[in-house]
Amino acid sequence: MAKIAIYMTGGIALYKGIEVIRSLERDGHQVRVAMTESATKLVTPSTLHALTHHPVMTTLWNYNNSPVPHIELADWSDYAIVLPATANIIGKMANGIADDAVSTTLLATAAPKIVVPAMNTNMWNNPAVQRNVAQLRQDGVTIIEPAVGMLAEGYRGKGRLPEPAEIISQLRSIIKDSITGILRGKKVLITAGGTREAIDPVRFIGNRSSGKMGIAIAKAAADAGATVELVLGQISIAQPVNPQISIYQVGSTEEMQKKVTELFPAADILIMAAAVADFRPARVANQKIKKQDDQEQLELQLVKTTDILKTVAEKKRADQFVVGFAAETADLVQNANKKLKSKNADMIIANSVAGNNGAFGSDLNQVTILQLGTEPVQWSRMTKTEVAIKLIQLLATKIK
Structure with a gap:
């Protein structure tokens, strides 16, 4: 009681x-x-x-x-x-x-x-x-x-x-529906927010991720008794303040990949909720790129960033559980299924980021849970806090 x-x-x-x-x-x-x-x-x-x-x-x-x-x-x-x-x-x-x-x-x-x-x-x-x-x-x-x-x-x-x-x-x-204590003694590694890839000292390529979903999961994991390590990109809300949560601030995808790789061996669960940039400029200008009077276009050559989820999941042990997020604007389940099969994750959480009802920046989210060998399960639309609690309850059944 x-x-x-x-x-x-x-x-x-x-x-x-x-x-x-x-x-x-x-x-x-x-x-x-x-x-x-x-x-x-x-x-x-x-x-x-x-x-x-x-x-x-x-x-x-x-x-x-x-x-x-x-x-x-x-x-x-x-x-x-x-x-x-x-x-x-x-x-x-x-x-x-x-x-x-x-x-x-x-x-x-x-x-x-x-x-x-x-x-x-x-x-x-x-x-x-x-x-x-x-x-x-x-x-x-x-x-x-x-x-x-x-x-x-x-x-x-x-x-x-x-x-x-x-x-x-x-x-x-x-x-x-309490989650109190269900992850006591476990270590959960979570990424949240968006990464930014520099173009020059003042400009970057980024996305609209607020970090709300990842931070809600971190809070829920801490409430469940876990020790939480939260790797934060750019966010639009306050950082969580909780003695159970250690925060590591990063900027680029490369910085996030290095921190996750460093922390992953000690984790029981990895939840990649961050919106990670897929491409970065091949070259970063040392000075601010100035607009010229006769210039109508600016061409940027982009190269792939490291696929953090795939790189880390390839090294997971049998006693580790890896969760990825799929943010899609179309063909949600199909694209998330491809991600599940190609990245060695144990679970993919698919959510739409299209239109006014998309997940980015909203306090609400509707997710579909995908695992190998099972049919996708769509949860009802609910607050991100409620999604986080339900996810932690589910993950507690996956970890011994």
Whole structure:
């Protein structure tokens, strides 16, 4: 059963959290509670101490005889649930603010986070709150949407905390699909982002990869207990901050190939999610190429880059599992099948990068899983975080 930290903030719906805690305990989970000062005005810490049989954290000082109580609680947790989540705590989490026991412990928590908002409908619909909620989703936080109903202010709207039975139903589903610990003791090597091939000191050949898919996989692998080595090309989102993830920044395909080759022998799983340049300029100008008044064209001679997936997969041991990505604009499954057969990979994940529904830059993705000797399996369109979690669950069944 899971170890669950409940973070309670000063929303009027706080009383519903008591039933959620009781239900989690009836399910066999261990529960501890932290409260903001505002929350203690609505429900006393003594009540929750009696329910959980653990002291309630309300301060960073002199709690539970621990010299660093926020780290102790953060490291203890398999899940962190914020219930109810006010606009204030959502804003703090989205912007990395740590100014009390609750926000500081959440910032130190690497475990999966689940936020259950509750607030006035006008607050919920405020653009600032919606930006913060979107940021939390991008950071991999699960949001249980508020319900529509009668609010404390006396009128109906969206913002009401769901009933405890509904919250528990969703929590049970999330915990059932948990990846916590399923890759503990394993080392996962992941590439993400796009590589860039220099034309001159200021120009390059590149692609539109954001790095979102590879970074989501790195976070999921870390949540699963793996030690993660993440080789990053160019990305358009923030690098993950997690003690389980070591980051190596590279620029070109050659630099990525050297780093992957160096790290691969120690890896149990390699996931090549990076969008690697297939060609590079045969010559790189030492100075910026200047446009001439009488010049209508600029011709570049391109040569092939090293095929990192094929080169590395040829050296894999029987106890290593290699996953490649196929980003295609047409004939998705056919092209991905060719890649699976020619590159000695154990699995190819095919995704479309064509049109407005393509994977590049989007928070959503639809992938097809290809393995030798089996029919391709298409997953439904989902967030990249959800794809990453499902992929880690699948890979855990492939590694002894």
